[in-house]
Amino acid sequence: MVDNRTTVSMEHQKGQGTEEHRTPDIKSLRDAIPKSCFTPSTLRSLGYLLRDVLMAGSLVWIAVNLIPALPHPVLRMAAWTLYGYAQGLVCTGLWILAHEAGHGAFSVYPRLNDTVGWLTHSVLLVPYFSWKFSHHRHHIFTGHMDKDMAFVPKMRVDHFQQMQAAFVDLDLFEDIPVVQFVRLFLHQLIGWPLYLFFNVSAGKESLQRKASLLRQSHFDPGSAVFRRSEALYIVLSDIGLGIMIGVLYFCSVKIGIEKVILVYGQSYLWVHHWLIAITYLHHTHPNVPHYTADGWSFVKGALTTVDRDFGFIGRHFFHGIIEYHVVHHLFPRIPFYHCEEATEAIKPLLGGLYCRDDLPFLRQLWTTFTQCKYVEEDDADPGTVRWASEGSTKG
Numbered sequence: 001m002v003d004n005r006t007t008v009s010m011e012h013q014k015g016q017g018t019e020e021h022r023t024p025d026i027k028s029l030r031d032a033i034p035k036s037c038f039t040p041s042t043l044r045s046l047g048y049l050l051r052d053v054l055m056a057g058s059l060v061w062i063a064v065n066l067i068p069a070l071p072h073p074v075l076r077m078a079a080w081t082l083y084g085y086a087q088g089l090v091c092t093g094l095w096i097l098a099h100e101a102g103h104g105a106f107s108v109y110p111r112l113n114d115t116v117g118w119l120t121h122s123v124l125l126v127p128y129f130s131w132k133f134s135h136h137r138h139h140i141f142t143g144h145m146d147k148d149m150a151f152v153p154k155m156r157v158d159h160f161q162q163m164q165a166a167f168v169d170l171d172l173f174e175d176i177p178v179v180q181f182v183r184l185f186l187h188q189l190i191g192w193p194l195y196l197f198f199n200v201s202a203g204k205e206s207l208q209r210k211a212s213l214l215r216q217s218h219f220d221p222g223s224a225v226f227r228r229s230e231a232l233y234i235v236l237s238d239i240g241l242g243i244m245i246g247v248l249y250f251c252s253v254k255i256g257i258e259k260v261i262l263v264y265g266q267s268y269l270w271v272h273h274w275l276i277a278i279t280y281l282h283h284t285h286p287n288v289p290h291y292t293a294d295g296w297s298f299v300k301g302a303l304t305t306v307d308r309d310f311g312f313i314g315r316h317f318f319h320g321i322i323e324y325h326v327v328h329h330l331f332p333r334i335p336f337y338h339c340e341e342a343t344e345a346i347k348p349l350l351g352g353l354y355c356r357d358d359l360p361f362l363r364q365l366w367t368t369f370t371q372c373k374y375v376e377e378d379d380a381d382p383g384t385v386r387w388a389s390e391g392s393t394k395g
Contacts, residue, residue: 023299024349029330033345037338041106044337048319049097049116055090059083063263075279080262088270089317094120095271096319096336102132103332105291122240124271127196129233130218131172134199134225138205142283142329143290143301145375145385150195153290156388159374175370185371187280192272199225268291277365278318282325284372286387288355295383302329307343307356308364322361326354 067079100106101117112130121128138149145152173179194200199207199216202225207216211224219238221231252260285306291297307328308314314322321328324339327346332344347354357364375385 007298022351023297023303023353026299026330029299029346029349032349033327033331033334033342037334037342037345038331040105040107040335042109042112045097045100045335048337049120052090052093052097053135056094059087059090060263063087064259080266084262084266084270087267088274089313090208091124091267091271092274093317093319095124095126095275096321098124098126098128099135099321100319100336102128102135105333105335118236118240122237122244123287125241125244125268127218127234127237127241129230129237130196130226131237133216133227133233134202139332140298141203141206141296141301141330143304144203144294144296145290146203146295146300148290149199149202151270151280152202152203152206153284153372153375153385153387155385156374156376166209180370184366188273188276189269191276191280218233219393274318277362278322281361281368282306282322284368285355285357286368286371289378289381289384289386290375292377292383292385295381299330302326302352303353303355305329305355307354308361309356309358309359314361326350326356 017102063080063083067076067083070076070079097106098117098120101113101120104110104113106113106116118128121131134149137147141147141149145155191200195202198213198219199218202216207224208227209224214225215222218221218225219241220233221234221238222228223234226234248260248264250265282305288304288306290304293299303326305328307324307326308322310318310322314320319336320339321336324336324343325345327334327339328336330346331342372387374388376388378384378386
């Protein structure tokens with residue numbers, strides 16, 4: 001769905017056999033960006049980290065000390081719900097700062113980056129180094145139908161084979177709104193754990209070696225997701241998670257498991273809802289293609305990402321990761337606070353290849369999820385696959 005708030009390339013929409021000649025090379029794009037954009041300020045990054053930690057700590061103090069004192073259970077329930085939502089926003093911001101650290105965009109000091117990333121992600125029960133390695137490969141092969149590590153769409157034939165393999169004809173039910181809502185709810189609720197445990201949504205050639213589904217976990221030092229030389233770092237990730245689980249157990253003994261669920265558990269669910277929604281919408285849009293091995297290049301793959309808008313929350317809580325993600329995929333070491341300037345610098349070179357959609361973010365989650373079901377090859381543009389349109393009978 002495209003309206004006057006959506007900027008989408010005509011090359012993306014229609015498919016042009018000469019697109020490769022119009023795609024700028026990475027050096028030209030780099031040269032267009034002011035050199036100052038590539039240098040992170042350690043002090044500025046630490047300032048954002050301190051701000052977010054103070055906000056998270058203040059919310060915890062309010063929750064533990066003030067909410068239980070409210071006189072009516074309905075008020076307490078409303079306050080806990082509001083707390084969970086607000087803390088989820090703040091902790092998503094912390095997650096994104098750890099993401100910056102994983103890319104080396106937090107500071108010029110690798111050890112500081114990994115220390116900040118490991119501590120912050122461990123507190124959020126994210127295996128930092130495991131995610132860092134798989135996420136790095138996602139950036140290398142963004143938009144590649146076989147090697148990308150996240151949200152690789154199904155080809156039309158695979159989609160219908162999966163439907164036919166079920167005990168009932170799921171194709172009869174998939175367009176029913178309540179069915180779509182349940183699927184979207186499960187997508188948001190368990191998408192992140194399924195990715196961490198089973199590498200779900202990754203391309204079929206994204207592994208480092210062949211392995212069963214049970215050996216594709218982000219927690220397994222011998223996982224096929226990782227090189228054997230990375231095993232020690234996976235252990236360090238697991239140690240961080242173990243320490244945090246121990247802290248949560250200690251807190252549950254001291255203040256009760258119900259309080260821990262209210263203070264930590266519900267914000268944890270919100271964080272991973274936002275994580276899945278943001279990542280999914282960055283890489284899924286009805287008018288943006290993916291590429292087979294024959295059609296893919298790094299720049300073309302990076303330009304399959306989408307900039308969107310989430311207003312005040314996106315810019316001030318989520319550090320602009322929603323608004324300026326295209327340039328991040330081209331140059332992930334640019335700190336988030338320079339991404340707007342860098343985006344404006346490369347837009348003239350990208351022209352119609354740049355995709356931005358300013359329609360309401362959460363509305364786009366629903367429409368994109370219900371529209372983008374499977375892709376099919378574009379006969380007019382070899383090496384390109386596009387989201388199948390309604391009524392398409394190809395394949």
